[in-house]
Amino acid sequence: MTTVSDRLCRSRRVAKWELVVRKTVRVTRLRAWVEGRRTTFVRSRTAGGRVKYTVAINLRGVARPGVYVARVRYRVNGKRNTKVHYFRTCIGNPLGARPEHANRFAITIL
Numbered sequence: 001m002t003t004v005s006d007r008l009c010r011s012r013r014v015a016k017w018e019l020v021v022r023k024t025v026r027v028t029r030l031r032a033w034v035e036g037r038r039t040t041f042v043r044s045r046t047a048g049g050r051v052k053y054t055v056a057i058n059l060r061g062v063a064r065p066g067v068y069v070a071r072v073r074y075r076v077n078g079k080r081n082t083k084v085h086y087f088r089t090c091i092g093n094p095l096g097a098r099p100e101h102a103n104r105f106a107i108t109i110l
Contacts, residue, residue: 015056018055018107020109027074032071034071041054042054067088068087081110083108
């Protein structure tokens with residue numbers, strides 16, 4: 001049985017995390033995880049010609065409110081790097097005011 005608060009808090013969100021690569025850098029072996037599970041990403045280009053990776057963060061049906069972690073591991077010039085991004089569910093003002101974010105920027109520059 002679901003309560004009213006469970007229905008209001010159930011996430012219907014598929015978030016996007018954009019990773020833009022500098023023109024001077026070549027990224028290899030990019031892998032993405034959300035809460036420890038591999039997820040998909042799409043490689044494309046920005047309007048300025050830079051390589052862009054878009055990671056799909058599936059938060060649909062997540063019942064518990066909280067912060068969910070997405071990680072990207074990649075190599076630049078043979079060195080392994082990791083970036084972490086946080087996504088919150090069930091926050092913000094239901095009347096449409098601007099919600100708070102767990103991250104400073106929505107786009108990450110690699």
